[in-house]
Amino acid sequence: MGGFLKVKKIGVISGKGGVGKTSLVASLASIAYKDRNISLMILDCDVDAPNLALILPPISDEDVETQDTFTTKKARFFEEKCVNCKQCYDDHFCEFSALNWNEKDNIPFIDYLACEGCGACRVLCPEDAFEINPVKSGEIITYETKVGFPLIYGKTKLGSTTSGLLVSEVKQHAADLKEFDTTNLILIDGPPGIGCPVIATISGLDYIVAITEPTPSGLHDLSRAIEMINQFNIPFGIVINKSDLKSASQKELYLFIEKANYEILGRIKFDLSIPEAMSYAKPVVDYAPESVASQAINKIYIKLKHILSKL
Amino acid sequence: MFKLKPKVICVTGGKGGTGKTLVAVNLAVMFKNQGYKVLLIDGDVENPNTFLLLNAKLKNKTEVLYFLPKIIEEKCTMCGLCAENCETHALLHIKNSYPIPISTVCSGCKLCYKICPTNAIDPDSKVIGWTYTASAFNIDLMLGELKPTEARSAVIVKKLMGNLEYIIKTEPKKYDIIILDTAPGAHCDVEELISGADLVIPVTEPTKFGKLDLLRIIELINLLKKKYKVIVNRSSLLGYKEKFLRELEEKGIEILGDIPLDEEIVSSYCQGIPLMEETSKFDRNGVGYKSFEIIFDNLKKWGDFSK
Numbered sequence: 001m002g003g004f005l006k007v008k009k010i011g012v013i014s015g016k017g018g019v020g021k022t023s024l025v026a027s028l029a030s031i032a033y034k035d036r037n038i039s040l041m042i043l044d045c046d047v048d049a050p051n052l053a054l055i056l057p058p059i060s061d062e063d064v065e066t067q068d069t070f071t072t073k074k075a076r077f078f079e080e081k082c083v084n085c086k087q088c089y090d091d092h093f094c095e096f097s098a099l100n101w102n103e104k105d106n107i108p109f110i111d112y113l114a115c116e117g118c119g120a121c122r123v124l125c126p127e128d129a130f131e132i133n134p135v136k137s138g139e140i141i142t143y144e145t146k147v148g149f150p151l152i153y154g155k156t157k158l159g160s161t162t163s164g165l166l167v168s169e170v171k172q173h174a175a176d177l178k179e180f181d182t183t184n185l186i187l188i189d190g191p192p193g194i195g196c197p198v199i200a201t202i203s204g205l206d207y208i209v210a211i212t213e214p215t216p217s218g219l220h221d222l223s224r225a226i227e228m229i230n231q232f233n234i235p236f237g238i239v240i241n242k243s244d245l246k247s248a249s250q251k252e253l254y255l256f257i258e259k260a261n262y263e264i265l266g267r268i269k270f271d272l273s274i275p276e277a278m279s280y281a282k283p284v285v286d287y288a289p290e291s292v293a294s295q296a297i298n299k300i301y302i303k304l305k306h307i308l309s310k311l
Numbered sequence: 312m313f314k315l316k317p318k319v320i321c322v323t324g325g326k327g328g329t330g331k332t333l334v335a336v337n338l339a340v341m342f343k344n345q346g347y348k349v350l351l352i353d354g355d356v357e358n359p360n361t362f363l364l365l366n367a368k369l370k371n372k373t374e375v376l377y378f379l380p381k382i383i384e385e386k387c388t389m390c391g392l393c394a395e396n397c398e399t400h401a402l403l404h405i406k407n408s409y410p411i412p413i414s415t416v417c418s419g420c421k422l423c424y425k426i427c428p429t430n431a432i433d434p435d436s437k438v439i440g441w442t443y444t445a446s447a448f449n450i451d452l453m454l455g456e457l458k459p460t461e462a463r464s465a466v467i468v469k470k471l472m473g474n475l476e477y478i479i480k481t482e483p484k485k486y487d488i489i490i491l492d493t494a495p496g497a498h499c500d501v502e503e504l505i506s507g508a509d510l511v512i513p514v515t516e517p518t519k520f521g522k523l524d525l526l527r528i529i530e531l532i533n534l535l536k537k538k539y540k541v542i543v544n545r546s547s548l549l550g551y552k553e554k555f556l557r558e559l560e561e562k563g564i565e566i567l568g569d570i571p572l573d574e575e576i577v578s579s580y581c582q583g584i585p586l587m588e589e590t591s592k593f594d595r596n597g598v599g600y601k602s603f604e605i606i607f608d609n610l611k612k613w614g615d616f617s618k
Contacts, residue, residue, distance in 0.1 A: 049495065193495070217364075275548055279551065
């Protein structure tokens with residue numbers, strides 16, 4: 001099998017958290033890097049809890065580039081312009097309850113965490129006493145991993161209400177790197193859930209890997225993730241982690257997949273070498289190449305590459 | 312923020328899959344076993360799972376609506392003022408045509424509706440999710456669900472907290488204990504729930520990932536000036552428990568308890584019968600069962616839970 005003619009972007013998501021997204025991405029990355037037909041770039045878009053950097057650390061700390069992002073906007077109040085008319089408070093300029101009234105000083109005050117930076121107060125105040133400014137929302141960190149490929153990840157500043165926008169910024173940042181031109185595979189570790197940051201993660205992808213486990217929550221959250229993926233018309237395949245778990249949901253999950261004729265990319269049996277590899281902060285395919293889990297992930301890689309070559 | 316009469320405990324954790332819902336459900340059950348009136352609120356609206364662990368049937372499906380501008384073409388003069396002032400560029404205006412609302416990026420600030428000089432914008436709405444109630448094992452459950460493909464999960468979380476505020480205002484004696492279950496991560500949904508709590512319990516696991524995400528959620532808890540104690544789940548994993556607990560203690564992080572790996576926990580989880588339910592048939596001497604009893608004792612020593 002050769003490389004791809006065009007760059008392929010794939011993302012790993014799950015709905016439910018803690019089912020093995022990061023473990024799978026780290027191992028797929030390690031396999032892809034050894035594949036001489038693949039030129040790889042890795043993104044961690046779980047900007048609330050980015051963990052991939054723990055398994056794929058930089059060659060040296062000096063080479064780590066950190067760039068602040070300003071995807072959040074916040075309102076600022078200028079007391080000198082205020083004529084204390086109280087219109088902003090009385091007429092509910094703010095739909096997010098971020099504009100409150102300080103009775104003592106007879107001026108408004110802004111609840112910084114609640115402010116969405118929508119600009120309503122700026123436009124509506126007759127005295128122009130409000131401004132909207134971009135503020136630091138997080139960081140984008142870029143480096144070359146010990147293994148050899150570039151890793152880009154975002155990390156939100158706590159309380160900045162920006163996860164989705166920061167994800168888009170991380171993807172844009174990656175596309176602007178000079179390495180991007182020679183890359184033919186972009187692999188993204190996605191956030192849990194199905195909301196704003198996940199939607200931002202999957203937008204524009206060629207293929208999605210949805211990982212789950214055979215529990216009632218795993219199945220429930222997978223079905224919700226698929227509902228969202230389908231809305232974006234992106235092809236996807238399913239990986240079942242802890243596939244030999246004793247659970248009544250086994251049959252239900254099987255029927256769910258069978259009925260809709262979804263693609264199964266592979267099954268990874270419960271294997272202690274995965275948590276062990278994690279404790280050494282290594283991809284399982286490097287820590288225990290002969291393990292059951294590593295063999296399963298290698299098979300998933302081959303199948304994935306085959307699917308991508310046909311897209 | 313409102314002052315709450317019943318004690319509100321928020322179970323969170325940063326990392327996904329550490330056992331937040333497992334802990335939230337079993338804490339609710341243990342309080343109920345001792346005669347407390349308990350309301351469990353599932354605030355993980357992207358993936359609400361509490362009802363699965365309680366095998367509860369959801370009732371009272373209620374739509375959560377969100378503002379969406381609708382252009383009344385007969386009134387619109389195509390002046391473009393709405394699009395010009397929209398901070399998130401949710402109104403696309405091409406010269407000599409009607410503006411087109413782009414619902415996915417609309418913040419819902421209603422500025423367009425408020426400033427339109429000809430009142431050509433109708434404050435329409437769309438369904439972005441639902442709230443439900445349920446009851447199982449004598450625990451009341453309130454749950455929010457984000458409609459798949461929608462992004463504004465925080466609105467649904469705010470709705471749940473608004474409902475709670477209403478209950479407390481109108482029936483202050485209805486519940487003794489409120490337990491909030493959060494989504495993974497440290498974003499606005501999680502922040503909203505932590506803000507409304509008296510005590511916060513982050514659940515983690517003894518891995519590097521668990522620790523990294525725990526430290527981040529603690530940073531958020533500190534930012535919100537809340538009291539917290541940590542539960543370490545899967546504590547027997549790979550024999551790192553002692554080292555992990557020591558590392559946390561060195562950072563001044565207090566531990567509420569730990570839960571070792573236990574087949575019975577997995578089994579209770581998959582069956583939808585809480586491990587700590589008094590009518591259940593789980594082993595009262597099992598390691599999981601015992602660890603939850605210790606956690607509950609420690610919790611009662613930590614907080615004042617007078618009925």
